[in-house]
Amino acid sequence: MSGKLFVVGTGPGNPDQTTPEALAAIEASHVFFGYGPYLDRLTLRPDQRRVASDNREELARAKDALHTAASGERVCVVSGGDPGVFAMAAAVLESIEAGPPAWRAVDLQIVPGVTAMLAVAARAGAPLGHDFCAISLSDNLKPWTVIEARLRAVATAGLVIALYNPISKARPWQLGTAFAILREALPWSTPVIFGRAAGRPDEAITIMTLAEADPGRADMATCVIIGSPETRIIERDGMSPLVLSPRSTGGGT
Amino acid sequence: MSGKLFVVGTGPGNPDQTTPEALAAIEASHVFFGYGPYLDRLTLRPDQRRVASDNREELARAKDALHTAASGERVCVVSGGDPGVFAMAAAVLESIEAGPPAWRAVDLQIVPGVTAMLAVAARAGAPLGHDFCAISLSDNLKPWTVIEARLRAVATAGLVIALYNPISKARPWQLGTAFAILREALPWSTPVIFGRAAGRPDEAITIMTLAEADPGRADMATCVIIGSPETRIIERDGMSPLVLSPRSTGGGT
CATH class of the missing domain: 3.40.1010.10 (Tetrapyrrole methylase, N-terminal domain)
Known part of the structure; x- marks a missing residue:
């Protein structure tokens, strides 16, 4: 049976x-x-x-x-x-x-x-508005060298990056190293979203630049979204800013 | 107001x-x-x-x-x-x-x-089981050269690829060209899923190899998922096969 x-x-x-x-x-x-x-x-x-x-x-x-x-x-x-x-x-x-x-x-x-990146994106605007990827920052099941190579490849190719499993007690340094790698490939003004517990009562959505991005903002319940070189911020009076990865990319109309 | x-x-x-x-x-x-x-x-x-x-x-x-x-x-x-x-x-x-x-x-x-790729993946098994990306194949809003470069970058980096907007009357050749590019970067045995209308009465989930992948299988309601070199098929007697992109990648344990 x-x-x-x-x-x-x-x-x-x-x-x-x-x-x-x-x-x-x-x-x-x-x-x-x-x-x-x-x-x-x-x-x-x-x-x-x-x-x-x-x-x-x-x-x-x-x-x-x-x-x-x-x-x-x-x-x-x-x-x-x-x-x-x-x-x-x-x-x-x-x-x-x-x-x-x-x-x-x-x-x-x-x-x-x-999935978490969709809920976080909805709260931040449209950060996944063009091509994007989802990468787990856990090196429990793949070598860290593979993760580094993937981060470089996707950032250089212009994809928005959603990081899952960004940090844990057993993996404290990986997110900081990922930001350092991405600062070599992306403008330091690139928006970074720390999306914690999106949609829940304890939700916290924080928007920073890649230059400012602080791994201490993330925990196990956080999905971190890093923009592409096209991603930008729309400021609003008295409301949280919106993050936009526009549909047009790289010279498109 | x-x-x-x-x-x-x-x-x-x-x-x-x-x-x-x-x-x-x-x-x-x-x-x-x-x-x-x-x-x-x-x-x-x-x-x-x-x-x-x-x-x-x-x-x-x-x-x-x-x-x-x-x-x-x-x-x-x-x-x-x-x-x-x-x-x-x-x-x-x-x-x-x-x-x-x-x-x-x-x-x-x-x-x-x-989103479509999640519904298609659920019907096919776990094709998005490790790092993956979502790329729109529409060149209405970005140059085709950007799309080609992204396909090469993500395939080489080992990400599973979900293609949105794979084909339309106005864009008939792009999916075939994408498969040709991916055949240069990936094993021809890589599983490809054509997921049409996932979860709806007219659902059609087709699994082929990259060698066999036929753009004619796709229409505007299709999300195409192309595996990584790690992605494999699990055959089942009397049931549709399952597609697995395992959590361990590239020498991980």
């Missing part, structure tokens, strides 16, 4: 940004796997069971979820934001690839969500 | 993927501006007025919406997907930047949504 495995993105944390599709998947599930703070956002029934784990245990969590689903349960793996962006979908697929044949037979449904 | 301007993303087209926040903004608005097919998805009250325009008239639409909001109306500019990703948020901000001071005073709220 093979159960069902939902891999759900609940969005940035504001309940109004969770899709009905995600809520329906949660309603239909009986066992929930996820990072504790994400599970805490759910309102579960007494017959629904939660299995919280640390945010460094993604592969073990994925395997537990697949094992449980393959035994016939209706299982939900919960991510914040979108499950496909630096979240649980890849860990689940890596586990399926390396796991027993029964795991490939599990009915898998991935439910997309609003 | 200054009204209100919502810039709303309704998601990929499946009503279950529209957020409550977007629905509330629509509920609160009286005049709607947008591309006709996006407005057609809304259920409006008799007191709500729609102003449909062509998808090549984004700047004129943004100006009309700002003018109407500045006159005191509650206005909603409607995008499919997310308004900040190759959609109306940038056009609205460009209009604010170039427009009269009254437009800067308009109460602006941008409401994020599930």
Whole structure:
């Protein structure tokens, strides 16, 4: 017997940004796997069971979820934001690839969500208004040299950069080094957005220049967006400024 | 008197993927501006007025919406997907930047949504599982030489590539040329996903190799995702294959 495995993105944390599709998947599930703070956002029934784990245990969590689903349960793996962006979908697929044949037979449904950079961008204006990229600054799963090379390549190519996982207690220096690399490739006046907890009551959106950008402004709940050479600020009297990456680029009309 | 301007993303087209926040903004608005097919998805009250325009008239639409909001109306500019990703948020901000001071005073709220690449990725597995970028293939607003240089840079750097606006009647050759450029930078076995109308009744998700990739598979409603050298396929008996861009990259553990 093979159960069902939902891999759900609940969005940035504001309940109004969770899709009905995600809520329906949660309603239909009986066992929930996820990072504790994400599970805490759910309102579960007494017959629904939660299995919280640390945010460094993604592969073990994925395997537990697949094992449980393959035994016939209706299982939900919960991510914040979108499950496909630096979240649980890849860990689940890596586990399926390396796991027993029964795991490939599990009915898998991935439910997309609003990922952090979209929520931050919406609060800041249109910083992702032209070509952009999303890069995880965590060197737990890739060498730092790869991250440095990618930052140089995308900044030089004129893409806006959204940084996920910018900083943590175990990775304190990477964001500062990333800013130093980007100062070599971009005008120091380039706008940088620190978007913390976008859409939630404790939201904090801070706009600085690349020259001023202070890694201390970021924590694990922050998505950092660095503009391209085209990105600019629109000032407004008595309101927060807007950040615009215009649609026209590099001589376009 | 200054009204209100919502810039709303309704998601990929499946009503279950529209957020409550977007629905509330629509509920609160009286005049709607947008591309006709996006407005057609809304259920409006008799007191709500729609102003449909062509998808090549984004700047004129943004100006009309700002003018109407500045006159005191509650206005909603409607995008499919997310308004900040190759959609109306940038056009609205460009209009604010170039427009009269009254437009800067308009109460602006941008409401994020599930953008097409996330919906397509969810249906295909985890193709955006590591660093990725989003590039518009439209050369209406930037020179084709810029697009070519960006494709080479991001493919060489190992990012997964999501292509928006891959093809149209006025731009018939660009996608084929993009595939030719990418075949110079990537293994020909790299998975390519043609994601059409993800989440809608007419959804079609097609997975090919870069060698086989056929521009004729794409239309204006398609988001094309091209893997990195790390991206691979997981075959499943009797079910569609899954596409995985693993979290570990380039020698990581």
